[in-house]
Amino acid sequence: FFSLLFHFYLLSLLNVDLRSYHWLQTMIFTVEEINRDPVLLPNFTLGYLAADTCLSEGSTLSTALSLVTGQEEAISGEHCARAPSVPVIIGDARSSASIVVADTLGIFGIPMVNAKIMARLLRFMGWSWVGVVCGDDAYGESSMQLLQQELEGSDVCMDYLGVISKSYTLSSIRQIVEKIQSSKAQVVAILAIGPDTEVLLREVVKQNVTNRQWIATPAWSTSSYIALWSGLSLGGTIGLAQPSIEIKGLSSYLTQLNPGEHPKEQLVQNVWEELFGCRFGEEILSGPPRPRCTGLEKMQIQAQETMSDGKYNVYKAVYAIANAIQDMLDCQPGKGPFKDGKCPDIKPINPEQFTTPVGELVYFDQNGEQPTSCDIINWHIGSDGKLKFVKNTFPSSPLLLNISVQVPVSVCSESCPSGTRKAVQKGRPVCCYDCIPCAAGEINNATDSTECTECPERFWSNTDRTECIPMIVEFLSFQDHMGIILSVLSVAGATLTGTVFIAFFHHRDTPLVRANNSELSFLLLLSLKLCFLCALAFIGRPAPWSCMLRHSLFGISFVVCLACVLCKTAVVLFAFRATLPGSNIMRYFGPAQQRAGIFVCTLVQVLICVLWLVLAPPLPTESAGVELGARVVLLCAVGSVIGFSLVLGYIGLLAAICFLLAFFARKLPDNFNEAKFITFSMLIFCAVWVAFVPAYVSSPGKYTVAVEVFAILASSYSLLLCIFAPKCYIILLRPERNTKKSMMVK
Template sequence: MRFRLEFFQQFQTFRFAVEEINRNPDLLPNSTLGFYVYDSCAVLQRELAGTLWMISGLDRVIPNYCCLIHPALTAVIGHSTSTFSILMAHIMGLYKIPQISYYSTSSLLSDKTQFPSFFRTVPSDDFQSRGLAQMVLHFKWKWVGLIASNDDYGSEAIKVIRQEVMKEGTCVAYAVYISENTLHQNLPIIVKMMKESSANVIIAISLPFYLMPLLNEMLKQNVTGKTFVASEAWSISNILAVEKYSSLLSGTIGFAFFSSKIKDLQEFLNSINIYNTTGIYWAKELWEEVFGCIFADQKNLTVTPNIKKQCTGEENLNSVLNSYNDVSRLRASYNIYTAVYVIAKALNDFSQCRSLSRPLVGDHCLDIGQFKPWQLLNYFKKVRVKLDSNREVFFDKDGNPPAIYDIVNWQLGSDGTIKQVKVGSYDTLNSSGDIFNINTKLMWWATETFISSKIPKSVCSQSCSNGFKKSLKEGEPVCCFHCFPCAQGEISNQTDSIECWKCPWDMWPNSKRDRCFPKPIEFLSYEDPLGLTLAATSAFSSMVPMSIFRLFINYKDTPIVRANNFHVSCILLVSVAFCFLCALAFIGYPQPEKCLLRQATFGLVFTLCVSCILAKTVIVVFAFMATKPGSRLKKWTTPYMPYMIITFCTFIQLILCLFWLTISPPFFQYNTEAKPGIIIAECNENSQFAFWCMLGYLGILASVSFTVAFLARRLPDNFNEAKLITFSMLAFLSVWVYFIPASVSAQGKYTVAMEIFAILASSWALVVCMFLPKCFIILFRPNMNSRENLMRKERVRK
């Protein structure tokens, strides 16, 4: 069996701690610590025998017997392996003898009902499992594979890790167990599954010699691009950190037991020689291993037969640097050093009756040389030790110290070997509250083609960016999903959002659908080119009938102006001017007052206009019919008849509008439904029935005027307006008939623009068809505008 240098370093560190305490005047003054060291050679039966030997004090195994009187057995440090510690703890617990392990991590040892006297200076596997799970979450890995040794160490760790990562939404792609018995049977299948899986991060909870066949199979199948997360069992393994596995293990990150330096320890280790140290036989083995020599009086030691060099014992350990005297990363040795100080501090507290609220016996403290192990056990539970590293060590109710790990990163060196570089720590008692402290600038990761400082990704499905939501794939874990864009009017401003949120009513998503912006408010404004054009057209158009009105006043005595009632024509021209101007009520921000009155104003003004035309038409018919002998219409041909028709027709429209404004008045509203992403500031007519009644009444008047004018178009009158009225009413009705489907299909400001266009077009139809011919005669054919011309045409007809 090969001599293990690191084990001998641990033994010498134990000696160093004991001697340091014995020299300390403040710790256990007037008392000297002693120790026994027993080597079980990792054999379970010898471990049992050694435990009973320590308890009995004899060189043979005698259960339930102790011949030790002075000094009493204070505590036992060990074992490093959890299986051995469990065996020892069952026995030590019966006698209430404190046991402190420096390397046993099994979470089973935290059960105080089975192991009441067990403590340890290394964190439990339960802390490590939770820490590894938090590391996965820290790097935002959502899809991981789990590999563990098929034993208590692996199965317990896998169970905790799976629970912790799944709490935070991370999924396990696969979980496989490897062992010596089934390793070569299922390795090709396991590695093939790892290769085909999209999980690029693999958490491995195993001893190094379990992983070696797995890594060999990965090399055989050329598996690349996978990042390993290592447990403390192999995170600092030297047998795996070789060039052969560099393509697989470069970039590995894992937990290692906390490391620290111990002042003056290296000088102590190098001062050892075979003449001044405890355990001379072990010291000689160290010598032969380190210097490659053999002592003349030794046989069957660790060197091979071909070595002829003899050891003198004068060789200097300062001339070499190996795992024995390398104190740059003390882990197990530091835990042993801590354990010794815990025992000494508990003894010191016992001697001064500290930590307990009452003395052990009577009113005075017991002699440190006269105690029972069970009496000291209570002081172990409450001990607090502050070491040179400024870390305070104490035990929780389960006998576990505060969890602290080094985080190491496997980086490829220039010589092809792998170096394990400390890049951070995991400390559950970090005063800043940040459990993870990782310097990502020091880290290197392995990808399929090169080494990179960029953190690798491990996901089943790529993250859904802002503006998308997740939809789970049927029959697969929650980490496997599709990404669908948010529906119209909805946003998501988080990565991997499971739902989208509607924007407030007055807001709308941007093009990426990750933010809501205020919706633009749309209305036909004067700043809008369309609104400005219509407003200018309306204002200019209103001047045309007023100009004609002025022209008619100037030529009011001419036959063409006096024909068909001069005053009614004037009223008609004024009303047409107002028809043009009422279009302005539809332009600009729709104030509540505008909404209330604009349609009623439009209806009344146009009713007045059409009523004038109807009055002119009826008067023409009545005047002609009244000339026939015995006609009863003669009494209706009074000068007041036109005004009565105008007043009556307009009054009916006024009544309709008053009912509308009283019972169901129009109101201002923001319309968010008509056009997505736009708020339309508009007037709601409230009662569509009332609106169409008003418009329908206007249509009835126009239709009656058209019908009467059409029937009277051939009446013998030189200045008969029936033809003009027929064309004007035809144009008028055509405009409004086309307006109905156009207004239904238009939205927003264009609906208003369509109504304004209908107002202007119908008004222009009246102006052009009724007054343009007369203006042409007045201005350009004055000879036709004379009584002589009128009389001559009448004689021609006769």
């Protein structure tokens, strides 16, 4: 018969590890099952060698090299006289040792399935801020590198990295535990082998760290030994484990093993002594006393208490080798898969696919890697207060887990709600950010968004910055409080002006009215009434006709008003000049000349307004911007700034001339000197319009129009009250002073 040997590494603690022993027995069970199979490798017998790695990468590599070169010293078996070279190595159970062997022998690459599944698990659970502790060996380093590669570009960040040194001290372990406790990360992934993990978790239990979510690798995810002494500290732990599939006949095979059937195998006796706390042979003086082993102890109970993780992988590995040998034996020369139809050599065994006796299709990709699923183990605290392993399958489809504990939140920054955007904190990972409210006019109706969207035209963001709402159309209307107040002031001014006009007309033959140039007074009152009423044209929804009317009416009515005041002032000033001997100056200030002067002054303003309306008329416009908020303000654009400036400038020029003439005539020897009142009215008029310019430019929205209306009303009231109030006082309240004698110079 043809004999093929392969190697299995047994993971061992200082004493016997039952899980590793079961893996060894699973390999033996599988070899015997294949040797009994009449279809797979008929007339061929598989053999095996097993070696203990003693948790040392050095001894693992040394043993592997001796096996592949045929230099192994001790062997057992009926059909083998010496140790042949072993073409296939299965193991070690520890990834750190497997990596060393793989790098040296170049048999297979580093599997990445655990890192990929762990990265998917973190993303699925929404854990974006995690802490990682790894061992200071090839397993820890490679696992860490692979996990970082899988998380690169994702929304999962690492807060800290703790390294468990092989020559650790108690203080270094405590520093790692303190880092775990002080971190905001609620999730801790431990990428270390069982012994290194045990050192860390014992300190965790000692310091009673119970508020962390632990992520376990297959190295310790199903360790009943750790679960036994960890208590409640590790409750809720989620671990990755190799899928466990029930292998027919394996359970009974394991429970039937006893020292009686293998009297010459020291390993079986060591396992028995470790399981039942007894001893074969004489009692050792050191340590606590133990009873003698009878070999009749109940193995069934112990087998049930051990979770069957990893056994199926061993089972598949042996069948992979057997099927590879079968494929090579069935190869016909000239039809092989290699160049020129050559068949593969017996040494490099590389199966492509096969089906195990339990019905699973096993296949390898072009890189020699086997796509695999993974079990998710949840350390659930049962009703009895003990930890129990609850298994969930991790398929290739979207992850669906039934976690038996409340899922903790582990993030560096809380989720940014709608209406805000994420801004990464300077010098920190992308998982740490601030939630910045969207600017005015921008919205964001999604969570954890990095950008805000600008609202379309005529829309604005609501208070929460979550949706765009239509802007409020705003203008100075008759329904606004401000519009009502200005309308009342306008109508009141016009009414008061009309009342004064009636009083003057009723007393037109009295000395006071006649002495103050009644014709100019009546014209001035009419123009003032028009000034008050033109303010109403500025209130209401802007329309093309209203925009053109308001500015033209305002400009012309004020010029007529100022032209009348100018003529009255000139008449008063030059009337006293005419009293000098030989003076004939009053012939230039008769009624005809006064009317001509008013007409000419008004004509200039009319020409300016006509040119303005023809070339660039004021038209309705919309004003919207950040400073206006959620409003669309309807305004009348001036059209031509030059035209608007000329209208105001011409009014200002006439007002300045009136003020100067009245100022020169303020001390004339008249018992009732009208020049004093004109001076005061022009002073107020000029002050109002000087203050108007900066107020008009700086006022937002409809307040721009309100400022202009207020300036019109204030200047109109100043002229009406300053010029006509003293006269009305005498006409209505002191008629005894309304005589020719009182009007004469003393």
